Amino acid sequence: MDLLRHLRLFVAVAEEGHFGHAADRLGMTQPPVSQGIRRLEDRLGVTLLTRTARGVGLTAAGADLLPRAAALLADAERFTEDAQRHRGAHTELRIGVVPQLPAWHIAAVVDGVRRAGARAVTTVASTVELVGAVTAGQLDCAVVHHPALVHPLECGQVVKLPAEFLVPAGRTVQRFAHLRELALAAAPRSHNTAASDLLVDSLRAKGLDPVLLPAPTDRDTVAAVAAGRAFGLTADPDLRTPGVDRVALGGEEFHLRVRLVWRPPTPELREVIEDALTGDRRGVG
Template identity: 35%
Template sequence: MELRHLRYFRAVAEELHFGRAAERLHIAQPPLSQQIRALEHELGVPLLTRSTRRVELTAAGAAYLDRAVAILDAVDDAADLAQRVAGGSAGRLVIGCVGSATYSLLPALVRALREALPGVDVDVRGEMLAPAQITALLAGEIDLALLRPPVEHPALQVETIRSDRLLVALPEDHPLAAATGVSIADLRGEDFVVHAGHGHSVMNNVVTTLCAGAGFVPRIRHEVEETSTLVTLVAAGLGVAVVPEPTAALGVTGVRYRPLSGDRPAAVDLLAAHATGAHSALVERVLDVLRRVARTQQRPDIG
């Protein structure tokens, strides 16, 4: 038995006429009749009763038709799904994201993906530090990473999505909270709240490098894994922090954000990375949406 036998039987059973069924199938009537008889012979039961005037389903034929239709529809659905997955309009995608972009870019991206690619199941993993995302990409645990540079691995393909200026997060009652801008040198002697160091955080290295350029070593009082925790500790008055601008989207009460001033604007890039060998039509479609969202997204208010 082949799928064509089921398609032949379905046409005859729905038309209840061999001539019309043959026209529908674009085949001659005699071969169609032969195929139906061969199917009945293989099953060992009559599926149709025939006379010179009419064709009718037997009880066995009616039951067989229900299952045959379900099988054929499932096969057609499977083919359609395979084509949509190959074309990037269906499937599943897991996105990892650094803390600051988790609260700004990621919500807008997920909404845009739901609208542009409704057949794609998107799973997000926020608050992932860059090294963890790289490991997850290489292990196939995530498909797309939104992270900070540097990303240097031959198995990963990387592009810059946008550049986020750096802000200083201050407790609202801090003397510098009313300033129009704050330089790194202004923070000499302050307690710092930073992301976990020891090679696990890009922003930790950024803060250390900025302070070294200003001639001092930051006095780090608290190291945290999540951006939300970092900002909460600043609001509690436990220190100051240097953060990418999208962090302001958190809107934590008790924090004031001021631009980091200097000879040139201080900023950190946001990258999109994926495994080179895993590049697919789906990843490319998601990247197209990501680029559009990143271009149109407005900067969060700071204050």
């Protein structure tokens, strides 16, 4: 017998003074409530309620035991809440991120998870590697480039992070034609074929067909650009380095597109992570 469940029926009927009203409050029909009260009385060996034409009243035993039943239910609720807090304090969420995700967004994800009572453990890798790790259960979820082949994982919304072009310092770049002598420093095509091809197609639409210079991270991109060999893209508004200038070219087709992927069942704190990705960093010192 589920004692707490039957005590909940008893308290509801006693407080409502009516079986039908108690059933409505509990989201049940009346017969199971009546049957539950009878089972509780049989279990305890005492009559708790009196049934009259006007409704339901308490017996002497019922009046004496009602406060204790309510206290037991309240204590059980507090016990459950405390257990959930302890569980949350020890929850570890394994999150993967692509190298191009700005540090601000990574910090926002980790901080959001911490505020929700868990601990984030991050792994930085390519989209292909992250998708494989989530599929294999080695990660709980990952922030990957879009588009990408992510089947059989579930996906969140696509988030567009504004990006700017990085060019060698002092070089006049007012239109795409000024980039024709430079290679494109970007993640290797093997890291995510779909996103790489989309970037190249977008540049070709602007009259460019650059040689791809593999640059797995923003650091690699900056090094190639500072050396005067290439141009690149970054979604990190705080990236400022010697030998590199930032210029605004194109539009949303060059934004960094990312999305959260996970393996069913849905990982806890998914909404927390997506809120961090779409957060507004303005006004944050």
